[in-house]
Structures are given as structure tokens and as C-alpha cells.
Amino acid sequence: MHILVIDGAHVEAEFREKFGPSHEYRFINTQHEEPSEWPLIEQAIAGAVPVAGVAFCFGQTDRHSHSYRLLEKSASPVFVENLKESLSEMRWEAMNGSPAMHFFGFCGLPTLLNRTLLEVSLYHEADRTKLAEICAALGTDYRVVEDRVGLVTPRVICQIINEACFTLQEGTASMQDIDLGMKLGTNYPRGPFAWANAIGVERVYAVLEALWHDTHDERYKVCPLLKRQALRGEPFAV
Structure with a gap:
């Protein structure tokens, strides 16, 4: 084809x-x-x-x-x-x-x-x-899947990345510890910060912004840390 x-x-x-x-x-x-x-x-x-x-x-x-x-x-x-x-x-x-x-x-x-x-x-x-x-x-x-902004998997993965950014921003754990914890605790193929880099931080931000404007659900409100990285065009230093 x-x-x-x-x-x-x-x-x-x-x-x-x-x-x-x-x-x-x-x-x-x-x-x-x-x-x-x-x-x-x-x-x-x-x-x-x-x-x-x-x-x-x-x-x-x-x-x-x-x-x-x-x-x-x-x-x-x-x-x-x-x-x-x-x-x-x-x-x-x-x-x-x-x-x-x-x-x-x-x-x-x-x-x-x-x-x-x-x-x-x-x-x-x-x-x-x-x-x-x-x-x-x-x-x-x-x-x-349902015809919605973000479909299903992007919603889930981008939300996890966003929550990881809030955790890092609040000083609860380091970036490396969060990535390692998610890989070992959930058997995910990547930690949230490494996954954000692989997807592209700007793309993660864009999906979350679209979800926020579509739903106004607090789960999709973009973490300032993630927004800053996306607007600067910088990956996370994992």
C-alpha cells in the first residue's frame, strides 16, 4: 500500500x-x-x-x-x-x-x-x-476510543508527566528518584521526565493545554515547571 x-x-x-x-x-x-x-x-x-x-x-x-x-x-x-x-x-x-x-x-x-x-x-x-x-x-x-481531545493514552501519560512536575516543583522528590520510582513501582517503560523528553516537552504541554481548555478539569491544569520548560524549548535534565 x-x-x-x-x-x-x-x-x-x-x-x-x-x-x-x-x-x-x-x-x-x-x-x-x-x-x-x-x-x-x-x-x-x-x-x-x-x-x-x-x-x-x-x-x-x-x-x-x-x-x-x-x-x-x-x-x-x-x-x-x-x-x-x-x-x-x-x-x-x-x-x-x-x-x-x-x-x-x-x-x-x-x-x-x-x-x-x-x-x-x-x-x-x-x-x-x-x-x-x-x-x-x-x-x-x-x-x-471516544472522539475527545487527547484521546485516551495521551491523556493518561501527559497527566502523569504533569503530576510528576508538580511533585518535583514542590520538592517532594528529585527528578531522578521520580523517574526511577515510576519505572520500578509501575513497570512503566520510562519515568515521566524521560517520557516527556521522548514525546517532546512542547507536545506534552500542548496536549495538556488543549485538555484544560476543553474540560477545565484541575487534573489538566499545567504545572508552571512544565510550562516553563515547554516555552523555553528545553528537555528535562534527566
């Missing part, structure tokens, strides 16, 4: 490992490009869309751009990393206007993509059959 990936360069190795070498991949970046580069980018997407069996869209690509309009006209299923908005909030034109289009949300955060189950959400309940078909073609099991 031809797989088109928009703005997924940060997880390219994990993406290829997840779906394997039997597929053909095309990675196209639209972020941080000069305006003069956009015609070439859109040309590349226009050429890739007709042959793509499925498209995955990461990050903050402007869904109002001409590039996304090209995806909306595609007959191929489109998976959107909906960590900051639910599919219902995105409201792409094709979601409401093209019964031939199939849109799904998915969890694409670094370290959370290459798992046994692909975590996905539905925009239309009728798309369950199509989802089963495309995941079979991709060679992955999957789990459908």
Missing part, C-alpha cells in the same frame, strides 16, 4: 517500524516552510494523493490550506492526529459534504504510535467497516 504522511518526519522511524517494510511511504513536510516553497509542497501533495491508499496527517498543518483541500478530494481514508481537537471540532468540509470520504482520528505522539494497537476515533459510526478494512491492509490491530 502507498502511505502518504503529512508532517510526520519526527516519527518517521517509528512509523516505518509500526507498519513495516511491505508498504511504500511518502513523507511530505509542510511546516516551517517559506511561502516560496508552498507551490512545490502542494505540487508534491497533489501528485501523491491519487496513488495513496491512506494518508496520515500530523501536527499543526493548516487544514484551511490548499494542501488539505487536496486531501479532502481524495478517495483514500485520512487519519488525523486529533490530540488538540476532536474530529467534531475540526469540521473539514469533506466530513460533512462527501459521503465517499473517511476520516479518523489517531494517536501519533512519539513513543505511542508504534504499539500493538493503533488508537483511533471515529467521525461517522458507519465508518467502522472501512476502518477494519484499512487497518487489516496496514497490518495493525486497533482500538476505537
